[in-house]
Every structure is written in C-alpha cells, then in structure tokens.
Amino acid sequence: MAMPESAHGDNCKLEEKLSLELHQELPAVVNELVASCGTKECFEHISPVxxxxxxxxxxxxxxxxxxxxxxxxxxxxxxxxxxxxxxxxxxxxxxxxxxxxxxxxxxxxxxxxxxxxxxxxxxxxxxxxxxxxxxxxxxxxxxxxxxxxxxxxxxxxxxxxxxxxxxxxxxxxxxxxxxxxxxxxxxxxxxxxxxxxxxxxGIDIHPGAEIGNSFFIDHGTGVVIGETTEIGDHVRLYQGVTLGALSLSKEEVESLRGAKRHPTIEDNVIIYSGATILGGKTVVGARSVIGGNVWLTESVPPDTKVFLEKPQLVYVGSRRPGKDTA
CATH class of the missing domain: 1.10.3130.10 (serine acetyltransferase, domain 1)
Structure with missing residues (x-):
C-alpha cells in the first residue's frame, strides 16, 4: 500500500530537523581543534608564510x-x-x-x-x-x-x-x-x-644518496636506499633490496645525524632480490654478486659472490615433482 503524500512530507521535515541538530554539534568540535593549535598537541602551520x-x-x-x-x-x-x-x-x-x-x-x-x-x-x-x-x-x-x-x-x-x-x-x-x-x-x-x-x-631513494652512472633497478618494488648510501657505476639492484642503517637508540640517532650510516656499493655490483645490506662501515667490493635474501652487516671483498646455502625443500603429499607417477 502506497504511503500518503503527507507522510512523505513529514519524513522529510524530520530528516531536516535531525540534520540541523547534528550540524549544531560541529562548532564544539571546531572550537576544540582550534584551541589545541599552538600547543604541543598539534602540528600546524598557521602563518602568512x-x-x-x-x-x-x-x-x-x-x-x-x-x-x-x-x-x-x-x-x-x-x-x-x-x-x-x-x-x-x-x-x-x-x-x-x-x-x-x-x-x-x-x-x-x-x-x-x-x-x-x-x-x-x-x-x-x-x-x-x-x-x-x-x-x-x-x-x-x-x-x-x-x-x-x-x-x-x-x-x-x-x-x-x-x-x-x-x-x-x-x-x-x-x-x-x-x-x-x-x-x-x-x-x-x-x-x-x-x-x-x-x-x-614503491621505490624509496633518499635524495642524499650518492649514485653513479649506468644504474639499473629491475622491477623495483620495495627497494630502499638510505641517505648516506654510496653506489658506484654500473650497479644493478632487484626488487626488495635494502641498503639501510643499523637500528639505533634515540641517543645514537641524534649523534649520528648526518654521519655515514648506510653501506657503500662499489662498481659493477649486482644485488639480487630481498638482500639486506646495513651499516655505514659495510662495503661491497667491486664486481661482487650478492644473492637473494642475503643479510649483510660486514664488508665483502671485490670479486666475491655471497649466497645463502640452498635450503632443503620438504614436499608433503603422495607425489613429488619430477618423479615418475605412472
């Protein structure tokens, strides 16, 4: 059964009344937000500049x-x-x-x-x-x-x-x-x-990093290059590589602000996906290859390959890949 036209009008008036009542709550929020400006509870830029x-x-x-x-x-x-x-x-x-x-x-x-x-x-x-x-x-x-x-x-x-x-x-x-x-x-x-x-x-390169020529990031998602990183010429990185700093205490953060905290990557280095290389004293020597998912906090001599040992795979099920199942 259709609702009488007068009932529609009554509903609209009720909604308008509710809207007005709710709007009247807003000035209190405005006052609270304005009052906190200029205090330690608010970061703001209220300025003609x-x-x-x-x-x-x-x-x-x-x-x-x-x-x-x-x-x-x-x-x-x-x-x-x-x-x-x-x-x-x-x-x-x-x-x-x-x-x-x-x-x-x-x-x-x-x-x-x-x-x-x-x-x-x-x-x-x-x-x-x-x-x-x-x-x-x-x-x-x-x-x-x-x-x-x-x-x-x-x-x-x-x-x-x-x-x-x-x-x-x-x-x-x-x-x-x-x-x-x-x-x-x-x-x-x-x-x-x-x-x-x-x-x-998804690639985070700090503008303070020093990067040489012929630099290539393949795929790239998740790459992080920190502020004091130094990268030579002809270096290639894959996705998920981190060239970062070691975790520091609050006091160490202030004392090392502006100091060398990120690694140095010399010429013609390849770093595969997921590798993490940390620390301002860490140097990856020229022509080295760093394998996927490697974690490094110490230097690597030139012409060195660093890889994780091949993990042992465990297959659960009645058939193993590569086996004759006939």
Missing part, C-alpha cells in the same frame, strides 16, 4: 621529464621545427614554478628556525636557474641509466618501453632531480620529490 605545494612538486617532476625526454610526456606532437620553442616554454614554466617553491621552502625554514634574513627570493631565483642549468648533465646520466636497463633486462622491448613504463627509471629520474636540489641547499623540496616517487613506484 606559504608552504611549498605538493601539487607544484608533481608539476616540477612532470615538466622536468618533458625537458629530459622531449616528445615522450607532452601529449602532443613535437617536430624539429618547433622543438626550440617547445623547450623554451617548458623551461620557462619550470623555472618560474621552481623559483616560487624554493623561495617558499627557504622562507619557511627561516621562520621555523628563527634565522636572520637569507634573501629567500633571491636564493629561490638563483637556485631555480642552477637547477635548470643542471638538466643537461642529468639527461646525460639518465641516458646511461636507460642503456643500462636495456642491456640488463632481456625482457625489455627497447628504450621507448623503458622510458614510458619502467618504475625503476622513474624513481631514478626523480632521485637525480631531487639530488641536484639537495646539493643546491634547498630544504624540504628534495624529500617531497623523492616521496612522490616512492608513493608512485
């Missing part, structure tokens, strides 16, 4: 990739006749965005640490120009990284496939951009960039 923007950081990465790999990430055709115009537009927009973000990052650091004036606007523009001037060298390094991926992965369908789709190359590209910014003394932004790549790929 703007913070760097995560969206702008993503834009910087996107524009940088357009400059580094012209034609791959532009969404429109680029020909020789319009390449110079295209590159000029990309770099101009990249420079302007970068100058603003660096200025805000430096200004925020000054206010946060109560520093004297560091001329943040001037620093922002100069650092932005130095960043753009560093792109040709980053392109040279990335060309070697692409070639290393092509040579190291028989499943590769060519350089186009690597540039378009390999998460390792994306993470290394962002790392090289963030690493340059860190060398320029820019706060906050390098880590924001690296964490964007981390969220996008």
């Amino acid at each position: 703007p913070l760097p923007s995560r969206e702008a950081v993503v834009e910087i990465v996107t524009r940088s990739r357009k400059a580094l790999f012209p034609g791959y990430f532009d969404g429109h055709k680029i020909e020789a006749v319009n390449l110079e115009y295209h590159m000029g537009m990309v770099l101009m927009k990249l420079y302007d965005t970068m100058a603003d973000q660096i200025t805000w990052a430096v200004r925020h650091d000054c206010f946060r640490h109560d520093q004297s004036c560091t001329h943040c606007g001037d620093r922002g523009q100069r650092a932005a120009l130095e960043f753009v001037q560093g792109l040709p060298e980053i392109r040279r390094l990335l060309t070697l990284d692409v070639l290393a991926a092509q040579e190291g992965d028989p499943a590769s369908g060519g350089v186009d496939e690597i540039i378009f789709s390999y998460p390792g190359l994306f993470a290394v590209t962002v790392y090289r951009l963030a690493h340059l910014l860190r060398h320029l003394g820019v706060p906050i932004l390098p880590r924001m960039m690296s964490e964007y790549a981390h969220a996008h790929t």
Whole structure:
C-alpha cells in the first residue's frame, strides 16, 4: 500500500530537523581543534608564510621529464621545427614554478628556525636557474641509466618501453632531480620529490644518496636506499633490496645525524632480490654478486659472490615433482 503524500512530507521535515541538530554539534568540535593549535598537541602551520605545494612538486617532476625526454610526456606532437620553442616554454614554466617553491621552502625554514634574513627570493631565483642549468648533465646520466636497463633486462622491448613504463627509471629520474636540489641547499623540496616517487613506484631513494652512472633497478618494488648510501657505476639492484642503517637508540640517532650510516656499493655490483645490506662501515667490493635474501652487516671483498646455502625443500603429499607417477 502506497504511503500518503503527507507522510512523505513529514519524513522529510524530520530528516531536516535531525540534520540541523547534528550540524549544531560541529562548532564544539571546531572550537576544540582550534584551541589545541599552538600547543604541543598539534602540528600546524598557521602563518602568512606559504608552504611549498605538493601539487607544484608533481608539476616540477612532470615538466622536468618533458625537458629530459622531449616528445615522450607532452601529449602532443613535437617536430624539429618547433622543438626550440617547445623547450623554451617548458623551461620557462619550470623555472618560474621552481623559483616560487624554493623561495617558499627557504622562507619557511627561516621562520621555523628563527634565522636572520637569507634573501629567500633571491636564493629561490638563483637556485631555480642552477637547477635548470643542471638538466643537461642529468639527461646525460639518465641516458646511461636507460642503456643500462636495456642491456640488463632481456625482457625489455627497447628504450621507448623503458622510458614510458619502467618504475625503476622513474624513481631514478626523480632521485637525480631531487639530488641536484639537495646539493643546491634547498630544504624540504628534495624529500617531497623523492616521496612522490616512492608513493608512485614503491621505490624509496633518499635524495642524499650518492649514485653513479649506468644504474639499473629491475622491477623495483620495495627497494630502499638510505641517505648516506654510496653506489658506484654500473650497479644493478632487484626488487626488495635494502641498503639501510643499523637500528639505533634515540641517543645514537641524534649523534649520528648526518654521519655515514648506510653501506657503500662499489662498481659493477649486482644485488639480487630481498638482500639486506646495513651499516655505514659495510662495503661491497667491486664486481661482487650478492644473492637473494642475503643479510649483510660486514664488508665483502671485490670479486666475491655471497649466497645463502640452498635450503632443503620438504614436499608433503603422495607425489613429488619430477618423479615418475605412472
């Protein structure tokens, strides 16, 4: 039996009344949240000084990739006749965005640490120009990284496939951009960039790490490279590799902040999936091979292979693989 039209109207009025009553509870929550701002119970940035923007950081990465790999990430055709115009537009927009973000990052650091004036606007523009001037060298390094991926992965369908789709190359590209910014003394932004790549790929490369040329991360998910890691040339890592620090107490963390805490990987080393290499004094010598799931906290001489002993497999069931069951 259909409900009378008046009953529908009554229900709507009851719902509106309930909604109004619930909305009236919100100011108390607002007051409580506002009251905790400025106390130790709240991390906040209530200030006329703007913070760097995560969206702008993503834009910087996107524009940088357009400059580094012209034609791959532009969404429109680029020909020789319009390449110079295209590159000029990309770099101009990249420079302007970068100058603003660096200025805000430096200004925020000054206010946060109560520093004297560091001329943040001037620093922002100069650092932005130095960043753009560093792109040709980053392109040279990335060309070697692409070639290393092509040579190291028989499943590769060519350089186009690597540039378009390999998460390792994306993470290394962002790392090289963030690493340059860190060398320029820019706060906050390098880590924001690296964490964007981390969220996008599952590969965590701290911008402070020092990585040589022809670097290849195959598959990549779960790779962690710590802040003071040093990696030579022609190194290859597989998924799940950790180049990390030993666990420290709270007191040790403060005393070792900025000190060498992560391993050194010399030239032409291969590290297979799941390997964990820890400690600032740990050195993996050149041309060594570290097998899967190895745990290392001590140095390895050059030309050494480190593998776990083959585990004994236990089969449960009436048939074993490889046995004649006829």
